[in-house]
Amino acid sequence: MPISSYDDRIPSFPDLIFNTVSVDNLIDIRNVTFAYRNHAVLQDISLSVPRGRVIAIMGGSGCGKTTLLRLIGGQLRPTQGEVSVNGQIVHQLNNHDLYQLRRKMGLLFQFGALFTDLNVFDNVAFQMREHTDLSAEMIHDLVLMKLNAVGLRGAQQLMPNELSGGMARRAALARAIALDPLLMMYDEPFTGLDPISMGVIGKLIRRLNDALGLTSILVTHDIEESLKIVDYVYFISEGRVEAQGTPDEIRISKQAFVHQFVHAEEDGPVPFHYPAPDYASDLGLKA
Amino acid sequence: MKANNFFSRIGRFTLDSITRLGTATRFLSQVLMRSGTSWRRFQLVIREIYSSGVLSLIIIVASGLFVGMVLGLQGYQTLQTYGSAQSLGVLVALSLVRELGPVVAALLFASRAGSAITAEVGLMKTTEQLQAMEMMAVDPIARIVAPRFWGGVISMPLLAAIFSMTGIYGGYLIGVRLLGVDDGTFWSQMQSAVSFREDILNGVIKSAVFGFAVTVIALFEGYDAVPTAEGISRATTRTVVTSSLTILALDFILTAFMFRGA
Ligand SMILES: Nc1ncnc2c1ncn2[C@@H]1O[C@H](COP(=O)(O)OP(=O)(O)O)[C@@H](O)[C@H]1O
Numbered sequence: 001m002p003i004s005s006y007d008d009r010i011p012s013f014p015d016l017i018f019n020t021v022s023v024d025n026l027i028d029i030r031n032v033t034f035a036y037r038n039h040a041v042l043q044d045i046s047l048s049v050p051r052g053r054v055i056a057i058m059g060g061s062g063c064g065k066t067t068l069l070r071l072i073g074g075q076l077r078p079t080q081g082e083v084s085v086n087g088q089i090v091h092q093l094n095n096h097d098l099y100q101l102r103r104k105m106g107l108l109f110q111f112g113a114l115f116t117d118l119n120v121f122d123n124v125a126f127q128m129r130e131h132t133d134l135s136a137e138m139i140h141d142l143v144l145m146k147l148n149a150v151g152l153r154g155a156q157q158l159m160p161n162e163l164s165g166g167m168a169r170r171a172a173l174a175r176a177i178a179l180d181p182l183l184m185m186y187d188e189p190f191t192g193l194d195p196i197s198m199g200v201i202g203k204l205i206r207r208l209n210d211a212l213g214l215t216s217i218l219v220t221h222d223i224e225e226s227l228k229i230v231d232y233v234y235f236i237s238e239g240r241v242e243a244q245g246t247p248d249e250i251r252i253s254k255q256a257f258v259h260q261f262v263h264a265e266e267d268g269p270v271p272f273h274y275p276a277p278d279y280a281s282d283l284g285l286k287a
Numbered sequence: 288m289k290a291n292n293f294f295s296r297i298g299r300f301t302l303d304s305i306t307r308l309g310t311a312t313r314f315l316s317q318v319l320m321r322s323g324t325s326w327r328r329f330q331l332v333i334r335e336i337y338s339s340g341v342l343s344l345i346i347i348v349a350s351g352l353f354v355g356m357v358l359g360l361q362g363y364q365t366l367q368t369y370g371s372a373q374s375l376g377v378l379v380a381l382s383l384v385r386e387l388g389p390v391v392a393a394l395l396f397a398s399r400a401g402s403a404i405t406a407e408v409g410l411m412k413t414t415e416q417l418q419a420m421e422m423m424a425v426d427p428i429a430r431i432v433a434p435r436f437w438g439g440v441i442s443m444p445l446l447a448a449i450f451s452m453t454g455i456y457g458g459y460l461i462g463v464r465l466l467g468v469d470d471g472t473f474w475s476q477m478q479s480a481v482s483f484r485e486d487i488l489n490g491v492i493k494s495a496v497f498g499f500a501v502t503v504i505a506l507f508e509g510y511d512a513v514p515t516a517e518g519i520s521r522a523t524t525r526t527v528v529t530s531s532l533t534i535l536a537l538d539f540i541l542t543a544f545m546f547r548g549a
């Protein structure tokens with residue numbers, strides 16, 4: 001066989017580099033618009049998440065961060081545009097394929113969403129029991145490994161209402177990684193935690209991502225904690241990507257919006273006041 | 288203007304009610320279609336029989352006993368006027384098996400187990416447990432809702448039977464032990480007058496229908512609850528009110544069909 005026929009099929013080196021842009025993205029969000037009934041949330045938003053990275057999606061409360069995660073998880077359908085995960089267009093999948101895809105995703109809910117009628121061990125074992133035929137001993141060992149990874153092996157018999165906020169978040173994290181997903185999504189994992197627990201969760205997110213070869217999306221409005229651990233940041237405002245960059249670029253950014261966010265300024269592009277009529281006329285001081 | 292407003296409100300109310308009924312029906316058909324898991328993993332259903340059935344036992348037994356004793360007292364008074372106090376057993380048994388057993392047990396079931404189901408499912412929704420389950424590729428209708436549904440449907444006839452049995456015992460305590468109706472007559476008249484098909488089977492059918500209705504209402508209200516603390520408490524109240532009215536309405540319809548001329 002002549003060498004040249006091989007050459008046709010094997011892409012040259014520069015080509016490979018070029019192609020990684022699309023092939024190596026686990027998630028591509030292309031021109032997605034989404035509205036709840038008449039309430040527009042996302043407007044023609046595009047962003048991508050390369051494999052193996054931890055990226056942060058930041059923005060004020062109510063800007064549509066959770067909505068974005070639910071679009072990725074296929075719980076919502078985009079009004080326009082498409083979300084592709086691991087090469088599959090999420091909203092085009094049938095129920096069975098969507099459930100198959102979800103097995104490759106883990107989502108850490110804002111308050112953990114542990115099953116309140118199961119103890120920590122059974123919470124982590126839940127997916128293994130539902131989706132696999134593993135023996136009881138096997139499940140036992142796997143659960144202990146996951147719990148050990150989040151430092152809760154000693155808490156396996158506790159019920160969710162006996163856990164502190166940080167522990168509940170970690171237990172939910174162990175549950176989310178139970179079946180070794182490709183993708184981990186964290187919905188505001190730092191909310192309501194003390195600084196120590198925040199640091200612990202942040203480091204865990206990074207460590208698990210690198211050790212298990214995951215890809216992680218961190219949705220948050222906690223800028224300090226997340227800039228320490230992520231590779232790339234998208235800022236969302238009014239349904240669009242307003243700014244993006246690596247943590248170092250974000251820290252020194254001159255963009256007014258980013259600056260306001262990073263330095264927690266009260267007023268700026270994001271106004272302090274909810275739109276209101278003139279104050280004086282509201283008080284009846286003006287005719 | 289006012290009249291206009293009034294009519295438009297009636298219209299809105301009617302449309303809302305019909306929409307809700309439609310949503311509930313679709314919910315029910317989803318539950319039925321995704322019941323496979325409940326039968327393949329029957330221990331899921333058994334757990335629910337325990338939490339809605341076994342845990343309702345105390346209130347069922349206690350109420351059954353009291354209702355039976357009241358029937359004994361009241362029935363004795365009335366029957367004695369006609370000199371037929373010996374038929375007390377028949378009166379107690381028929382009242383319980385045909386009517387009071389299924390209906391009162393179902394009303395108690397609605398307030399004990401139905402409200403608990405609504406609160407539990409509503410809380411799971413509020414704390415995002417149902418969504419978490421969906422994201423773990425487990426269908427919450429199949430895994431959470433359907434086992435509770437079958438648990439309720441199976442528990443209800445058993446609870447009604449237990450209610451009737453303790454009720455009859457209560458009537459026996461009052462009639463025979465206290466008021467001196469003859470022991471043998473009490474039981475033998477009961478035995479010959481109560482027919483299996485006409486009375487007992489119809490009672491069982493009634494209670495199965497009530498169990499079906501109460502559990503569907505309770506699950507739907509929980510699943511459909513506004514995911515806040517206030518939403519759960521409203522849903523729980525609605526479960527008790529709606530299922531009680533439904534039980535009484537269904538009882539009328541079923542009775543009209545079952546005991547025509549009998
Ligand atoms: N189920 C819903 N129905 C209608 N509006 C919703 C719903 N969920 C969220 N919203 C609205 O959509 C916007 C974005 O919500 P969300 O994605 O939860 O924001 P974030 O997570 O960034 O705080 C908010 O204004 C919120 O009020």
Ligand SMILES: [Mg+2]
Pocket residue numbers: 065066067187188
């Ligand atoms: Mg959110």
